[in-house]
Amino acid sequence: MKWQMVDIDSFLQSREYVDTAVVPLLSVSFDEELKRNASKADFIKIVSQELERQLKGRIMLLPPFVSLKNDDIDLDKLLKKWKDTIKQHFQHVIFLTCEERWRKEGDEFIWIPSIPIEHMDQDVKRKVVQDQIEQIMNILLQYWNRT
């Protein structure tokens, strides 16, 4: 389900089945990384939406958590606050990201390599995304089977 009105009603009706919240992590900068960041944002958006489509009944895709690159606020603390808040309502919280800084940061972070898919052919694009989805799904299934 998505963070939008049409889904919220069915979410409220079947809350006990939706036990996983997914938060995409993005960062914004205007330096030489600008293009890369935009491309990452594209990829994360496509992957998270496709993941939501395939696991609609069990995950809630929340709006992305956006931060400025090289921001000096304590991001980890802020993220922890997000996590703790969401955890009160969902059994699992997943942060989905392409950012290196959150690679191997902990159990709830799923890091995927950003693949520049913008110039790819439709079929190749679909295959690349599906491969990522399957990997993410495997990780999710492991979480789910643990509980």
Added chain:
Amino acid sequence: MSENKHRVSRRQFLNYTLTGVGGFMAAGMLMPMVRFAVDPVLQPKAAGEFVNTNVKESDIKEEPTRVDFTIKQKDAWHEAEEPKSAWVYKNEKGEIVALSPICKHLGCTVNWNGDKSNPNMFFCPCHGGLYEKNGDNVPGTPPSAPLDEYEYKIQDGFLYLGKAKPRGGA
């Protein structure tokens, strides 16, 4: 007579003008209303269209294969290509079956042979829903209805899919 013809009294003149102007105003109000009323009839029916999946009929096997295609969808201010999938196979009689992968429980995407302990079945990874190969839901698992079936047609050897229609409950 011809002299009288050109004589229009003040009263008549006012009558004509008011009727004319009033008529225009009424028409100006009624026309859009009528247009709105018949609008649904004039809309092109996008939903009933068949979409080419680029899958050759001869390539369809007895083992369900996933077919991905996109349909154009218009939603108020943006036009999007909505991704769709179908599980397509030929049954024992050689007929094509195209099942919608949308789980009838909460809308996840089911997978063929997705669970090792339940081979030759459609498995929903979200809450363990199971469906037989023909799409019937297995009692005792969360789904309460069989998978929807796509309307299909074969054109120039390619598979075209239409709307997914619910089948009778099992």
